[in-house]
Amino acid sequence: xxxxxxxxxxxxxxxxxxxxxxxxxxxxxxxxxxxxxxxxxxxxxxxxxxxxxxxxxxxxxxxxxxxxxxxxxxxxxxxxxxxxxxxxxxxxxxxxxxxxxxxxxxxxxxxxxxxxxxxxxxxxxxxxxxxxxxxxxxxxxxxxxxxxxxxxxxxxxxxxxxxxxxxxxxxxxxxxxxxxxxxxxxxxxxxxxxxxxxxxxxxxxxxxxxxxxxxxxx
Numbered sequence: 001x002x003x004x005x006x007x008x009x010x011x012x013x014x015x016x017x018x019x020x021x022x023x024x025x026x027x028x029x030x031x032x033x034x035x036x037x038x039x040x041x042x043x044x045x046x047x048x049x050x051x052x053x054x055x056x057x058x059x060x061x062x063x064x065x066x067x068x069x070x071x072x073x074x075x076x077x078x079x080x081x082x083x084x085x086x087x088x089x090x091x092x093x094x095x096x097x098x099x100x101x102x103x104x105x106x107x108x109x110x111x112x113x114x115x116x117x118x119x120x121x122x123x124x125x126x127x128x129x130x131x132x133x134x135x136x137x138x139x140x141x142x143x144x145x146x147x148x149x150x151x152x153x154x155x156x157x158x159x160x161x162x163x164x165x166x167x168x169x170x171x172x173x174x175x176x177x178x179x180x181x182x183x184x185x186x187x188x189x190x191x192x193x194x195x196x197x198x199x200x201x202x203x204x205x206x207x208x209x210x211x212x213x214x215x216x217x218x
Contacts, residue, residue: 001140003026003027003031003141003144003145006026006137006141007024010024010117013117013118013133013134014117014118014119016118017126017130017133018118019119019121022050022051022052022120022121023050023051023054024043024050024058024117024118025043025058025059025062025114025117025119026059027113027114028059028060028102028105028111028112029105029110029111029112030106030108030109030110031145032145032146033145033146034148035109035110035149035212035216036109036147036149036150036208036212036216037110037113037142037145037149037150038110038112038113038153039114039150039151040112040115040153040157041114041115041116041131042114042117042119042126043114043118043119043120044119044120045120046063046064046090047061047062047064047119048062048063048090048091049062049098050119055095056094056095056096056098056099057095057098057099059098059112060112060113060114062093062101065085065086065090066198067193067194068082068086069201070194070204070205071105071108071110073201074208074209074212076108076110077104077105077108078104084097085101111145115131115134115157115160115161116130116131116134117134117137118130123195128156128159131156131160132160135161139180139181143180143181143183146183147185148216149186149216150185150186150188151187151188151190152187152189153190153191153193155168161187162176162178162187166189168190168191169191172189172190172203173188173207173210173211174188174189175187176188176189188207188211190203190204190207190208191204191207192204193205
């Protein structure tokens with residue numbers, strides 16, 4: 001199975017749970033043994049790639065600014081690309097520039113995805129039951145790309161993926177392991193760094209730097 005094979009199922013769930021006028025947002029970056037797989041919640045219409053007119057890659061955070069502060073602060077982004085992201089408006093992203101950004105993500109050996117791929121108009125809270133319908137698909141993603149470490153953002157995503165009640169504030173820098181198809185994977189839970197969680201971005205950076213130092217660079 002390849003990542004491309006999962007898109008049909010994502011699109012079915014988009015029609016069930018997402019905004020009818022928007023497309024699913026899938027994933028992007030390094031797809032062969034990335035150092036880190038970053039798992040966010042679900043996309044919104046602020047991602048201009050969710051437009052049905054967009055013919056380029058449909059990867060997370062296209063046309064947005066704040067999340068790239070995190071990756072740049074972690075030394076996971078080229079400075080020139082970061083400066084362009086901060087300079088241009090979201091609507092000024094082109095399909096070519098989106099490719100450049102994700103080529104840089106690939107070069108830095110990480111993969112970006114969401115637990116839920118159902119794009120909403122806004123940042124409304126989704127019930128656990130919606131995310132749970134995506135869980136097996138996320139596990140298939142992980143099985144395909146085989147990351148060294150998986151970083152889960154926020155309490156809700158962490159709790160659903162690990163199938164236990166998680167409070168990120170109580171388990172900072174704590175390793176969790178879980179099996180997917182008889183292979184062991186390493187998970188860490190980190191504060192959500194954007195939106196309402198923006199004020200926690202420095203804690204997210206601190207914890208991810210620690211994870212990189214202790215899991216990737218050791």
